[in-house]
Amino acid sequence: MAPRKKGPLQTVQKETDDIKKGVDALVRDVNRLGESDRTETLQRCSDLQNVVTETLGRLKKLTKADESAPIGNYDQRKRHEEERLRTLEDRLKALELQLQPQDKDAGPSSEEAEEDSAEEVSEEEDDSEEECEEGDGHDDKTKDEDDAEADEAADNATKKGDGSYVALSAFTGEEEGDLTVQKGAVLRILQKNEDGWWLAQDSKGNRGLVPRNYLKVISQHERGQESEEEDSDDEQGDGNEIAEGKPRALHNWDTVRKAITEIDATDVLSAMGAIPPGFRPSTLSKLLEEGASYRASHFIQPKLSQSELCFKDLHMDPDTGKVHSRSSRVCLTLTLWSCRMIPPPGVGLQVLSRHVRLCAFNGTEVLSNIHTVRATYSPNSPKTWSFSPRMSSMLPCLLDGDCFIRCDSDSPDLGILFELGITYIRNSTGERGDLSCGWAFLKLFDENGAPIPLRTQEIAVHGGTPYEGEADVDATSTRRGTSTGVLQQMLMSRKLPKLIVKLKSPSTRTREQLNLLPDTLTGCLSTVHLLALYRQVLADALLLDRVTMQNADLICNAVLATFPEVLDQPDLMDAFRKLWVESENNLRRSEKKDIAVMKKLFESVYMSSVFPLLYSAEMPGPLWADENTENQRARLIYSPDHKVTKETMLSPNHTHKAFDISQVTYDLLTSAWR
Structure with missing residues (x-):
């Protein structure tokens, strides 16, 4: 039997394993590095960084629909792979700093230069310099000890890069990989993911994911007090990091520099009294x-x-x-x-x-x-x-x-x-x-x-x-x-x-119409009747018109494909409602009770009102609270000169965006999974 083909996520997992092996080998080589080999090793580090960036880009684009077979806990596994790649990326950045060429005529060694630079930034690093002098006498360590300390130093560079945060509220982890924290706990952020779940480490060394809206950055004053308390403890047990030529002062300077350049806009406005x-x-x-x-x-x-x-x-x-x-x-x-x-x-x-x-x-x-x-x-x-x-x-x-x-x-x-x-x-x-x-x-x-x-x-x-x-x-x-x-x-x-x-x-x-909607939804009450009709059209296409319930082919239906997008644009929904009321008023009472007539009218009004506007080249994209954009869209939607008819649609003066197959096709799997 032929081996089973790996899915996209499994492929990324294998690539991440290979990248980690390459990073581990690079860390071992750095410990016994000579000046002549520095350029070559720096190039290896740069190549690995490019591979990590490329792999991260492909991972972000993956969706559950890309897999040929169902995968349990797909989002959690994808998040775990992104966490691994981010950690490797931070390790490579730390190694790149260590491999940067040094000026031989400058006098002091690279370790002394880093310590002097750190001393100028903060007087709190005096203890770290003493630890560094003690670490200079460890030349008789074995190669295995050097490798382990290099890994620890790179990991510490990742841990201390993003500063400290305090938990605003208690959070109990619900899935594997989540970190349970108590209110007021101080956490170090190891990685800031774009999905809002940050990788954090507590004071006991436990790591896991925490929602970012549970966290608040510690102010510079609080961070200084915390640093003074930690220095006394770090003197006794954190000398390995200094021995490897990566003083803690350098990492603290990175944190301070980042805090200075990324001041929260709200803090600035509060300080101004605005x-x-x-x-x-x-x-x-x-x-x-x-x-x-x-x-x-x-x-x-x-x-x-x-x-x-x-x-x-x-x-x-x-x-x-x-x-x-x-x-x-x-x-x-x-x-x-x-x-x-x-x-x-x-x-x-x-x-x-x-x-x-x-x-x-x-x-x-x-x-x-x-x-x-x-x-x-x-x-x-x-x-x-x-x-x-x-x-x-x-x-x-x-x-x-x-x-x-x-x-x-x-x-x-x-x-x-x-x-x-x-x-x-x-x-x-x-x-x-x-x-x-x-x-x-x-x-x-x-x-x-x-x-x-x-x-x-x-x-x-x-x-x-x-x-x-x-x-x-x-x-x-x-x-x-x-x-x-x-x-x-x-x-x-x-x-x-x-x-x-x-x-x-x-x-x-109204309750009858609301009960036709999804179990969870909130919105404008004046759109309920249109949402109920959309769900009816959706049910016909998914439950009646498909050949079999196992058939998952694309469905050719422009209404199903684009109505959700219109739902997120209130001005287009207003145009749809306006024309719908005018058309519905022309119906007889018996026709209003006929669901087949109402569905047909729904599709007809939609296709003749908002669908052409949605893909008009003259229509600017929606931009929240931008008066110029809102006025320009309103002129195109309600101006008599831009009324949608067959003549205006075929007129050379009426331009449209380039056609895309997604405008008229509905993918039920992607829509139901996303």
């Missing part, structure tokens, strides 16, 4: 920037069951031919009314957008997509945000405070997380950024597991992040409990930041 102390970098905005994992386009897709042989949340009712209705633990509607006593930023910042981002949350994890509602603002009331302004025309999705939320999590702490945020631009530098002005959490179940009453809720807004605990949004605001009088407490409570939200039970018609 923002209140409770403001932080936006947590939910960062999640949205990381990809589609927290967007509606991801959650609207059907999910495969555990066996991956059928769909988990998409079934047909055999009696009616419609999508089978599915109830969810949480299925309600809410209305954002206003935000009160939200401190505005100071001078020097131009606010481009004030908005509220909301999602399902259990205290530690975001469980749904993140939905954004933009607030309206009046300079006459700078601390008040409002929603759903009165308009003569159709209210845009982005401004609509009527939302829905569905979530099927069984967590006892399930609730809704609201993050009040602004997008700003600095007048002096033109730098854009997103800040959190505070957060609020509404727990949807009481201690007994019963749902909370559906009524208007006044939720306290806290500063910081959900992982820091409760803090004041503005230090100048009156704190709770400072007064004993009832009247004084009532007056002071009016000065505290609050978010006013009204929870409602959906109407019978």
